[in-house]
Amino acid sequence: MKKITFIGTGYVGLVSGTGISDFGHKVICADISKEKIKQLNDGFLPIYEPGLAELLKKNFDAGRLSFTYDIKKAIRDSEIIFIAVGTPEGEDGASDISSVESVAEVIGKNINEYKVVCTKSTVPVGTGNHIKSIINKYNINNIPFDYVSNPEFLREGSAIKDFLWPDRIVIGSENKKSLDMIKEVYDPFYINDKPILSTSIVTAEMIKYAANAFLALKISYINEVANLCENLGADVKDVAKAMGQDGRISSKFLHPGPGYGGSCFPKDTKAFATLSKKNGEVMHTIEASIQSNENQKLRMVKKMKALVGGNFKDKRISILGLAFKPNTDDVRDSASIIMISSIIRDGGFINAYDPIANKSMMEIFGEINYFNSWEESCKDVDAVAIMTEWNEFRSMSIERLKQLMKKPVLLDTRNIIDVKKLKVQKYKFDNVGRGITDVN
Ligand code: NAD
Numbered sequence: 001m002k003k004i005t006f007i008g009t010g011y012v013g014l015v016s017g018t019g020i021s022d023f024g025h026k027v028i029c030a031d032i033s034k035e036k037i038k039q040l041n042d043g044f045l046p047i048y049e050p051g052l053a054e055l056l057k058k059n060f061d062a063g064r065l066s067f068t069y070d071i072k073k074a075i076r077d078s079e080i081i082f083i084a085v086g087t088p089e090g091e092d093g094a095s096d097i098s099s100v101e102s103v104a105e106v107i108g109k110n111i112n113e114y115k116v117v118c119t120k121s122t123v124p125v126g127t128g129n130h131i132k133s134i135i136n137k138y139n140i141n142n143i144p145f146d147y148v149s150n151p152e153f154l155r156e157g158s159a160i161k162d163f164l165w166p167d168r169i170v171i172g173s174e175n176k177k178s179l180d181m182i183k184e185v186y187d188p189f190y191i192n193d194k195p196i197l198s199t200s201i202v203t204a205e206m207i208k209y210a211a212n213a214f215l216a217l218k219i220s221y222i223n224e225v226a227n228l229c230e231n232l233g234a235d236v237k238d239v240a241k242a243m244g245q246d247g248r249i250s251s252k253f254l255h256p257g258p259g260y261g262g263s264c265f266p267k268d269t270k271a272f273a274t275l276s277k278k279n280g281e282v283m284h285t286i287e288a289s290i291q292s293n294e295n296q297k298l299r300m301v302k303k304m305k306a307l308v309g310g311n312f313k314d315k316r317i318s319i320l321g322l323a324f325k326p327n328t329d330d331v332r333d334s335a336s337i338i339m340i341s342s343i344i345r346d347g348g349f350i351n352a353y354d355p356i357a358n359k360s361m362m363e364i365f366g367e368i369n370y371f372n373s374w375e376e377s378c379k380d381v382d383a384v385a386i387m388t389e390w391n392e393f394r395s396m397s398i399e400r401l402k403q404l405m406k407k408p409v410l411l412d413t414r415n416i417i418d419v420k421k422l423k424v425q426k427y428k429f430d431n432v433g434r435g436i437t438d439v440n
Contacts (some may be wrong), residue, residue, distance in 0.1 A: 001024050001025050001026060001183070001347050002025045002026070002079055002080055002123055002184060002185055003025075003077060003078045003079050003080070003133055003304060004017075004020060004024050004025050004026065004027045004028070004079070004080045004081075004082065004185065004401060005027070005029075005074040005075060005076055005077070005078040005079060005080070005081045006027065006028070006029045006030065006073075006082045006084050006120075007030050007031075007071060007074070007082065007083055007084065007085060007103050007106075007113040008030075008031060008083065008084035008086065008099070008103070008121065009029040009030065009031035009033075009036055009037070009040070009046075009067065009084075010031075010047070010084065010085075010086060011047055011049065011123070011154075011263070011328075011330065012084045012120055012154065013029060013031070013033040013082070013084030013085075013120070013151050013158065014040075014045075014046075014047065014049075014052070014056075014119060015049060015052060015151060015154060015159040015160060015163050015332075016082065016084060016154075016163055016208075017029040017065065017082075017084075018052065018055050018056045018059060018065060019055070019160065019163040019164055020065040020185060020417035021059040021065040022055060022058070022059055022064075023162075023185075023187070024064065024134025025064065025185060025262070026064055026076065027059075027064060027065050027066075027075040027230045028066050028067075028068055028071065028078065029065065029066070029068075029182050029224070030067075030068050030074040031067075031069060031071075032069065032071070033069070034069050037067045037068060037069045037242045037315045040056075040067040040069060041067050043057070043417070046242045046328075046358075047329060048327075048328060048356045048383040049156065049157070049159050049160065049327075049328065049330035050157070050158070050160065050327050051084075051160040051161075052159070053205065055140040055160060062389055063133045070108045071103075072105055072106065072109075073355075075106065075107055075111065075115075076110055076112045079115060079116065079181070079221055080112075080116045080118060080121050080181060080182070080185065081115055081116070081117050081118065081397055082118050082119075082150070083103050083104075083117065083118070083120060083121055083123055083131075084120045084152075085103055085121055086099055086121070086263075087099070087100060087121050087122055087123055087267075087271075088263075089266070089267040089270055091159045093270035093271065093273065093274040094122050094124070094270075094271055094274045094275070095122070095123065095267065095268075095271040095275075096236055096368075096421050097121075097123055097124070097127060097130075099121075099129065100119070100121055100123055101130075101131075101134055102326075104117075104134035104135050105134055105135075105137075105138050106351055107135050107138075108134060108135040108136065108137060108138025108139040108395070109138045109139075110324045111135070111139050111143045111145060112143065113143060114143065114144045114145060114146065114213060115132070115143075115145045115146075115319045116148055116178045116181050116182065117135060117145055117146070117147050117168045117180060118148040118149070118150045119131065119146070119148070119149050119150065119151075120152045122151060122152075122212070122264070122268060122271075123149075123205060123206050123246055124205070124209075124271055124275050125202055125206045125209060125275060126202060126205065127205065128147055128149055128172070128186050128201040128202065129201075131147060132147045135147075136322065137401035144211075145174075146173070146174065146175060146177065146178035146181075146406050147174070147178075147201065147205035148171060148172060148173045148178050148179070148182050148201070149171075149172035149173075149201045149205050149237065150169070150170065150171050150172070150182060150204070151204055151205065151208035152208075153166065153168075153208075153211065154165070154166075156262065156263075156325065156328040156330050157326060157327030157328045158327065159324055163275060163381065164421065167195075167325075168197050168322070169195070169196045169197065170185050170197045170199060170204045170207050170208070171183065171196060171197070171198050171199070171204065172198075172199045172200055172201040172202070172203055172205065173198065173200075173201065173342075173370060174200075174201065178262075179198055180274060182376075185341035195253040198219075200208070201338070205306060208268075208274040209268060209271070210272075212264055212265060212267070212268040212269070212272075212281070213268065213269050213272045213283075213286050213289070214287075215253050215291050216260055216265040216268070216269045216293070217285055217286065217289045217379070218252075218253040218254065219253055219255075219257075219260045219265075219289075219293075220260075220288070220289040220292040221289075221295055222243075222253075222254045222255065222256045222259065222293055223256050223259065223292065224239055225239060225240075225256070225433070226432045226433025226434075227296075227299065227432075228258035229434070230432075230433055231249055231431040234433075235434050236256050236415075236432065236433030236434060237415060237433070237434055239433075240255065240256065240320070241360055243261070247296070255414075255415070256294075256415065256432040256433050257335070257389075257413055257414050257415075257432060258296060258297060258300045258336075258339075258387060258413035258414070258432070259293045259294070259295075259296035259297040259300070259335045259337035259338075260293055260324075260335075261324035261332065261333040261335050262324040262325065262330060262332060262333055263330060263332040265334070265392045266290075266293070266295075266333040268313045269289055269293075270285050270290060271288050272286055273286045273290060276414060277323075291331070296335075297335050297338040297339075298338065299337060299344075300335060300338075300339060300411070300413050300432075301339055301343075302383075303341040303413075303430045304317065304339065304343070304383065304407070306430070307345075307383055307411055307428055307429070307430055308382055308383050308409065310345045311346070312342070312346035312348030313346060313347035313350070314347060314348070314349075314350065314371075315343070315348045315353060315382040315383065316348070316349040316380070316381045316382055317343055317349070317350060317351070317375075317381060317382060317383045317385060318347055318350075318352070318353070318377045318378045318381040318383070318384045318385070318389070318405075319336055319339060319340060319350055319351070319352045319377075319385050319387055320353055320354075320377065320385065320386045320387065320389065320390075320393055321336060321353075321354055321386060321387040321388025321389070321393065321414075322334060322352060322353075322357040322358065322360070322361040322388065322391055323354055323356060323360070323388050324388070325359035325389075326388055326389055326390045326391065327356075328356070328357070329356045329359065329360045330357070330360065331357050331360045331364065333362050333389055334387070334388075335413065336352075336361075336385075336387040336388070339385060339387060340352070340365055340368065341365075344368070349368075349369075350365070350368040350369065351368075351369050351371060351376075351377045351378070351379075351381055352365075352368050352369065352370050352371070352377060353370070353372070353373065353374050353376070353377035354388065354390070355373050355390050355392060356373075357388075358370045373406060374392065374393065374396060374401075375400070378404045378405055378423070379404050379405075380404070380405070380406055380411060380434060381404075381405055381406065382405075382406055382407065382410065383405075383407075383409035383410065384401065384405065384409070384410050384411070385410075385411040385413065386410070386411070386412045386413060386414055386416065386417070387413055387414070388414065389414035389416050393416060395413075396417075396418075398410075398417060398418075398421055398422060398425055398427070399425060402425055402427070407428070408425060408426065408427040408428065408429075409427065409428045409429070409430075410422065410427050410429045410430075410432050411429070411431070412429065412430070412431040412432075413431070413432060414432075415431050415432055415434055417429075417431075419431070419434055
């Protein structure tokens, strides 16, 4: 069993560290945030992720998983160090890797015996060499180490499942010794016959961006198809279903909506486009996806405005769903942010409700009204916008909703409400690519 440290205890570091400890490895999750570490040591989760609390408690109680902000000691006590800190959008769309750089410096200063340093954070293609050079700069005693790239593909909301049952594990390395060490970490996946793809470091870094940008592109594509459906009277739900039945296409990521958000697609597409330009190539497809996604978010605002008579002034609108997707508390780059800020800017008022993400959104919009149920949030409002497809909104009674609101006006940006029922209840409504369909 390996002694492993994860530096960065966010969505990726906490889920991966917990998952790896479940296979019997001894894992230290280290973070710069004392508050986060205190919460974890006190038995509270700083993030919401289904199934994480149970798995974490099990491994914490078994003594395989611990939490610390003493990053230096964690480095010295481990054979393998995973870097899992954030890499947010930086200047000109490029990835801001300053946290990764500062972690590399701490590793260089504290390396005391041979270690494998493995990056899980999404870093621009070519960053591996840069990280190695920083470690070398501060590693004054020239203690040997190897560098590995092991990009992560988990999705928030189903992160535990994605991590424990991955489609593939990509390991970019420079020699057999470090490759074998990381393979050993993932041994239980091996038993499950999961494909481990061994590549060079730069190829592993490239795989992560190429995969994420492709998924973003797929979403933008179906969003644009949906928009055209609106103009031509076709129903995007049937179009997407038929497309998805084609094995060459697959039904995944073919759900039109208000534009992708979250902590990965928006920043990773921008970083990929910026990186390609710097390297003498223009990725026209990715640039188009970025633009299309921004347009889609604004298109939702226009739809909402049209539904309330062309002006948000003095209108009170209930936003149902704040997280960028269901089953997470993450609101980073969520489409609801653009919707809320546009309504407020134009003199409207917001009631907001999310089953989990109210608290996260309070850090962005402190002044809007938050509620603890959709019923409370929709009382006496001029209109409702469904922004996240939480299950409880799928099963919402639109008869009850109508009774609560001033007038039945609904924007369903996730296409989860039955159009037939909305027509029967005489709602004024809109959605993405289905609104003008003739319903039998
Ligand atoms: P996050 O913001 O949730 O967590 C990052 C953590 O790193 C925070 O707890 C922060 O306090 C800590 N940190 C920052 N600087 C530090 C430092 N110098 N030393 C120690 N800790 C430090 O980020 P995340 O969503 O977990 O993403 C981490 C990386 O993984 C990013 O590169 C991201 O692109 C990538 N990724 C994310 C996902 C996802 O779904 N969130 C999926 C795949 C890959």
